[in-house]
Amino acid sequence: MIVIVIGVSGSGKTTVGKLLAQSLNWDFSDADDFHPSANIEKMSRGIPLEDADRLPWLLHLQATIDKWLLENKNVVLACSALKASYREMLCRDKQRMKIVYLKGDFELFAARLKTRENHYMKVDLLSSQFAILEEPEDAIIVDASQPLEEIVHQIKNHLTYG
Secondary structure, three states: OEEEEEOOOOOOHHHHHHHHHHHHOOEEEEHHHHOOHHHHHHHHOOOOOOHHHHHHHHHHHHHHHHHHHHOOOOEEEEOOOOOHHHHHHHOOOOOOEEEEEEEOOHHHHHHHHHHOOOOOOOHHHHHHHHHHOOOOOOOEEEEOOOOHHHHHHHHHHHHHHO
């Protein structure tokens, strides 16, 4: 199974994803690691990515997900996947994939980003992420303001009991 943990920057995708993967004894991967250097450079300069910038990244992720599915790997992937079209590209097998949406408000995520160090995604890009966000309806939706242990517990319950 592949679980994609989605949300805007500062929602906790990587932190929650790592904890979830660890608790399930699954692999973890961060979609940020798949960005071409040009995308990282652009975001580092405070310039939001366009769909054309994201397409090679999404195609790389799509190919990687296909490989994981072929190998029957259990993976938690942290990935913004802000638009429905991005999620459609990535969700290659609805029977073996689940989307988890970490939902929260601008103020919470902005406060988290202000304390983040050594990351190219800065608080000034958060508005652009909320502007393009298309909240999923067919996902496990979790309040990102809760304690990490509670978030992971809720996700695991949904995965186990539906």
